[in-house]
Structure formats: structure tokens, C-alpha cells
Amino acid sequence: MRAKEWILERFPIDYQKFIEINEKIFIKEPIPYHMKKWFYAMGATPLIIFAFQVLTGILLTFYYIPSPEMAYESVRHITEDVRFGFLIRGIHRWGSNLMVIALFLHMVRVIFTRAYRPPRELNWIIGVLLLLTTLTFAFTGYSLIYNQLSYWATTVGTNFFKAVPWVGDTILNFLRGGENVNPNTLTRFFTIHIGLLPPVMTFLIFLHILVLRLHGVAEIEGREGEGHYPFYPSHFYKVIIATLFLITVMSALSVVLPPGIGEPATPDETPIHIKPEWYFYPVYRILKLLPLSIGIYSLVAGLIVLTFWPFIDEYFKRKMPKVKMHYVFGTLFVGLILILTVWEAMVF
Amino acid sequence: MANQDKRATSRREFFANLFMGGGLFMAAVTFLRDLWLYLYPDLGRRRYTKYMVAKTRDIPVGKARRLLVGRVPLYVVHLEDGFRVFSGICTHLGCLVKWEDARQRFYCPCHKGIFAPDGSVVGGPPPRPLDEYRVSIENELVFITIEQRQGRWS
Numbered sequence: 404m405r406a407k408e409w410i411l412e413r414f415p416i417d418y419q420k421f422i423e424i425n426e427k428i429f430i431k432e433p434i435p436y437h438m439k440k441w442f443y444a445m446g447a448t449p450l451i452i453f454a455f456q457v458l459t460g461i462l463l464t465f466y467y468i469p470s471p472e473m474a475y476e477s478v479r480h481i482t483e484d485v486r487f488g489f490l491i492r493g494i495h496r497w498g499s500n501l502m503v504i505a506l507f508l509h510m511v512r513v514i515f516t517r518a519y520r521p522p523r524e525l526n527w528i529i530g531v532l533l534l535l536t537t538l539t540f541a542f543t544g545y546s547l548i549y550n551q552l553s554y555w556a557t558t559v560g561t562n563f564f565k566a567v568p569w570v571g572d573t574i575l576n577f578l579r580g581g582e583n584v585n586p587n588t589l590t591r592f593f594t595i596h597i598g599l600l601p602p603v604m605t606f607l608i609f610l611h612i613l614v615l616r617l618h619g620v621a622e623i624e625g626r627e628g629e630g631h632y633p634f635y636p637s638h639f640y641k642v643i644i645a646t647l648f649l650i651t652v653m654s655a656l657s658v659v660l661p662p663g664i665g666e667p668a669t670p671d672e673t674p675i676h677i678k679p680e681w682y683f684y685p686v687y688r689i690l691k692l693l694p695l696s697i698g699i700y701s702l703v704a705g706l707i708v709l710t711f712w713p714f715i716d717e718y719f720k721r722k723m724p725k726v727k728m729h730y731v732f733g734t735l736f737v738g739l740i741l742i743l744t745v746w747e748a749m750v751f
Numbered sequence: 752m753a754n755q756d757k758r759a760t761s762r763r764e765f766f767a768n769l770f771m772g773g774g775l776f777m778a779a780v781t782f783l784r785d786l787w788l789y790l791y792p793d794l795g796r797r798r799y800t801k802y803m804v805a806k807t808r809d810i811p812v813g814k815a816r817r818l819l820v821g822r823v824p825l826y827v828v829h830l831e832d833g834f835r836v837f838s839g840i841c842t843h844l845g846c847l848v849k850w851e852d853a854r855q856r857f858y859c860p861c862h863k864g865i866f867a868p869d870g871s872v873v874g875g876p877p878p879r880p881l882d883e884y885r886v887s888i889e890n891e892l893v894f895i896t897i898e899q900r901q902g903r904w905s
Contacts, residue, residue, distance in 0.1 A: 465790060487789040 428616075433631035434638050435622045443512070443623075444641050448505040449537075450608060451646050452498050455653065456540075459495040460597065467547070469593035471586045474549035475667040482664055493657020494650075499541050501653065503682040506534050507740070514733040517716070518621040524713035526614040531710045533607050536600060538682070543596040545680055549589065554668035556679045557592070558584050563690070566699040584670070684747035685740050691747075709736075798899050804836060805893040815850040815868070820897065825884065826850055826857070827893060828868050836895045837870050838882040848881070857881065 411418055438444045466485055468477040481488040510530065513519055519527035546557035561584070564574045580587030622629065632638075666674075679687050690698040708715065712732060719728040760768070802820055805827045810816050815828040817839065824839030824847055837857070841848050846861035856873065857866035864875035871880045884895040 462786075462789060484793060485789060486793070487785055491789060 430633060430635040432616070432634035432638075433619060434634055435620050435631055436629040437623050437626065438620065438638065439632075441641070443516075444638065445505070445512070445645065446509055447642050448645060448649070449502055449509060449533075451642070451649055452502040452505060453604065453608065455494060455650065456498045456502065457601065459491050459498065460601075462491045463495055464597060469547065469590050471549065471589055471668075474547060474589060475664070478548050478550075479664050482662070489661050490654065490657050493661050494653045495544075496662040497653045497656045497660075499544060500680075500682070501649070502537055503541060506537055510534070511733060511737055514712075514729055514736060516621070517624050517729050519713040519716075520621070520624065521713070521717060523614070523618055523621060524717075526611060526618075527713050528710055529607055529611045529614065531706075533604070533611060536604050536607060540596065540600050540604070541680065541682065543592040543600070546592045547589070547596060548664070549668045550665035551668055551674045552665055552677065554584070554670065555673055555677045557588065559677070560679065560683075561588075563695075563699060566695045678747075681744065681748065685743035688743040688747040800897050800899055801887075801894050802897060803892050804895050805834075807834070807888060807891045807893060810834075813855065813868075814852065817850060820895075825895070830868060834886050834888060834893050835869065836884040836886050836893070837866075838884070840882070841877060842872075842879050842881060843875070843877040 463481065466477055466481045466488065468474060478492070481492050483489070513527070513530070542556075542560055545553050546560075547553070561575060561578050564578065565571045567574060576582060578588075578591065579585065580591045678684075686702060689702060692698070693701065716729050716732070719726065804818060804820075804825065805816060807829075810827060810829040812829050812831055815826045818825055818827065826837045826839055826848075828835045828837065828850075839847050841859040841861065841864050843859065843862055843864050846859050848857040848859045848864070848866065850856075851858050855868055857868075857870075858864070859866075859875065859877070862876050864877040865873040866877065866881050867873050869880075870883055872878075884897065887894045887896070
């Protein structure tokens with residue numbers, strides 16, 4: 404107890420108040436009863452994975468060298484020489500994949516339970532921004548490996564911006580730090596990946612949770628008033644279990660299916676079978692099916708519908724109260740993404 | 752027996768705490784150990800390399816000759832009792848010393864450190880004598896043995 408008094412004397416906060424706030428905000432956060440079911444309680448998964456990404460990402464920067472001559476070699480060094488390097492890189496790589504999956508599942512669950520219904524539309528939009536940030540993370544991170552596939556994925560991926568009307572070329576040059584993919588592209592992507600995106604992501608997560616807490620977790624539509632239980636211990640332990648489960652899964656995947664390094668990037672030769680990472684398959688498939696500008700416009704249209712879906716859903720609700728439009732939208736969302744992904748996975 | 756019930760922690764709780772705490776502690780220790788192993792650079796194995804640095808005939812007694820092994824400057828000195836090889840890096844703060852033939856001394860220009868031909872400190876701030884290499888003479892050739900660690904990036 405003496406230590407506590409010593410600290411409180413030098414860090415004079417109202418300890419009783421602190422305990423009260425802590426109890427009110429964390430320990431006794433009211434969790435609606437349906438979250439006793441695991442199916443509804445996995446919203447924290449992307450956050451847990453993000454925490455692992457931050458940790459492993461910091462560790463990777465200890466060895467990664469963001470220069471065209473050294474990038475591939477340093478990734479190889481991490482994977483093959485550094486003790487536990489393969490594991491750190493494996494967890495980071497698998498974490499990025501699982502994070503996309505976790506976000507997708509979280510979104511699907513939110514769509515089908517209509518958890519975005521008023522007054523929570525803004526949190527859905529913040530969620531969409533979080534998805535876009537995650538995908539930017541994934542894209543920039545993948546390019547840092549600097550092997551053949553990641554180099555050409557970067558080339559192709561940045562080329563899409565050309566189709567943006569009027570400012571396409573400007574954006575492209577800005578992103579690449581030149582007209583072509585060049586040494587500056589790598590440093591830019593590195594800076595975006597480790598310097599710019601983490602604070603953006605952290606801020607968005609903070610907003611997401613803040614809005615969530617201000618409203619309280621949405622109850623299931625039509626089952627309101629089932630009651631609440633406190634965050635601690637039941638939900639707290641759910642999060643701990645999820646964390647342990649995830650670290651186990653990511654470690655196991657890293658050991659069983661460790662990320663490879665491929666061929667070093669050669670800017671004067673495009674490999675025959677070039678593909679982005681699987682989570683960009685739907686986008687890639689659409690762009691293969693349609694002419695570039697139409698493809699881009701339809702993707703942007705899809706993104707706008709996704710972003711403002713809570714408002715669109717509300718509109719349909721007023722016009723056609725009996726139709727459950729969110730089921731239609733959710734099925735389309737899942738169906739399209741799955742079909743396009745599988746389609747792209749099967750075709751070269 | 753009645754007293755036992757009044758104890759603050761029951762036996763069951765004690766063991767639960769022991770295993771939980773012990774498990775967490777061991778996990779933390781293992782994590783920190785692995786973290787250290789990951790972060791600490793791989794220095795590589797020690798290797799000893801022998802370099803020929805001079806012919807005995809070329810350096811008369813009382814003379815010194817400067818040469819570079821890699822980027823490290825060395826001085827081969829012929830004293831009356833044989834050859835000695837010193838590192839040319841001042842032991843004070845790492846500047847490069849200079850052999851002054853007329854004064855028969857090593858002089859460091861940074862902080863006026865002075866070393867005798869046998870490497871010992873004669874004046875100035877250096878805390879210890881010049882670093883010395885192991886010397887062997889075979890067939891009138893002077894060799895030194897250098898310990899190197901072949902790290903990944905060195």
C-alpha cells in the first residue's frame with residue numbers, strides 16, 4: 404500500500420474517482436444479453452489482430468530495409484536467418500489475411516442484424532473507412548516484400564488510379580513518387596504503411612469504439628429489452644479467449660504454412676501468372692470483366708452504396724416496410740464477393 | 752480444524768492462483784526471452800584470420816610502418832625486443848593516432864594523447880595503452896592474428 408501512496412502523492416489524481424470511472428466505463432459496461440452467444444461477440448477480433456499487427460510490425464522494422472536493393476534481401480534475412488523471424492513475419496502476414504476475413508465477417512453480421520440502424524449510421528461509415536484503411540494497409544504492406552509478384556501487384560494496383568477522371572495522373576505520380584514504380588515508390592509505401600496509416604487506423608478505431616460506447620451496443624431488432632450484463636468478467640474473458648485463440652491460430656498457420664519470399668523483383672520482366680492477394684480478387688475480377696473506366700466507376704458506385712447503405716436501407720424501409728432489404732443486400736454482398744473470389748481463384 | 756476455514760485463501764484457491772500466476776509468469780519470461788533472441792543481432796561465429804603485415808627486413812629497429820587491414824589502420828613497430836603491432840585507433844575517443852618518427856611516439860591530434868613506441872600511455876587523456884595484435888614471425892615475415900565475427904551485414 405505504501406507504493407500506491409507514494410505514487411499517488413507524485414501523480415495526484417482522485418483515486419476514488421478513477422476507480423469509479425474505470426468501473427463505469429470498463430468493468431460495468433452494459434453488454435446486451437444476446438452477446439453471450441459467440442456469434443454476436445466477435446466484433447473485437449479485428450482490434451485484437453490489429454494489436455498483433457502493431458507488435459509484429461514494430462518488430463519487423465528492426466530488420467526491414469526499405470530500399471530496392473535491400474528490401475527483398477532483408478525480408479529473406481528475416482525469414483531465413485533471424486531467430487523467430489519467420490514466426491514474426493508469419494504472424495504479421497497471416498494477421499493481415501485474418502484481419503480482412505474478420506472485418507468481412509463483422510460487416511456481414513452487422514448487415515444481417517441491421518446493427519447500423521438509426522442512430523448508428525455514422526459508426527457504419529467509420530467502419531467502412533476502417534475497411535478501406537485495412538485494405539490500404541494490406542496493399543502497401545504487400546508491396547514492401549519487393550518480390551516479383553508484389554512488385555507487379557504494386558505496378559498494376561497503382562495503375563488503376565489512372566482511370567480516375569481529371570486527376571488520375573496526378574494521383575498516380577504522387578503515389579509512385581514519379582511516373583513509374585521506382586525507388587521512391589518503395590519508401591513512400593513504407594512511410595504510408597508504418598507512419599501514416601497506424602495513427603489513422605488508431606484514430607478511426609477510437610472513434611468507432613467511442614460511438615459504439617455512446618450509443619451502447621445495439622440490441623437485436625425485435626428482441627429489445629432482454630437485459631444487460633457487465634463487461635467484466637464474462638465478456639472480458641471472451642476477449643481474452645479470442646486473443647489466445649487467434650495467437651494460436653496465427654502461430655500454427657505460420658509454422659504449417661509459412662510465408663514464402665518468391666523471386667526478387669525484376670522491373671524489366673513481368674511474370675506470366677500475376678495476381679494480387681486473394682482479398683483483392685473480387686476487384687481484380689471485375690476489372691478483368693469490364694473495360695477499365697467502367698470497372699472503376701462500378702467499383703466506386705458499389706463503394707458509395709456500401710458506405711451509405713444504412714440510409715438507403717432506411718429509405719427502403721419507409722417505402723416498402725414489409726421487404727427485408729438488408730437480407731437482399733447482405734446476400735448480394737456475401738454472394739458477389741464469394742463468387743468473384745472463387746472465380747478469380749480458379750482462373751489464371 | 753475450525754481455524755482452517757477462516758484462512759484468507761482456501762487450498763483450492765491457492766493452487767488455482769499458483770498455476771495461473773505461474774503459467775502467466777512463465778509465458779511472460781518465455782516471451783521476453785524470445786523477444787530478446789529476435790532483437791539481438793546475430794553476430795556470427797568467431798573466426799581467426801592471419802595476415803602478413805611486413806617483412807622483418809623492411810622495418811629497421813626503431814621504425815614503424817602504417818598499413819590498413821580492411822578499414823582499420825595498424826602500426827607495425829620494430830622495437831629492440833622484437834615486433835609489435837598496434838591498432839592505430841586512440842583508446843581515448845577513437846581518433847586515429849599518428850606515428851612521429853623523430854620523437855619516437857604515437858600522437859593523437861584530437862586531445863593530445865601520447866603513446867610510447869611500446870603502446871603505453873605517456874601523456875594526455877588516453878585511459879589505456881594502444882590495442883595490440885597477436886604477432887608471430889615465420890620465415891622472416893611478420894603475421895598478425897585478427898579475431899573477426901562474420902555477421903550477416905558485415
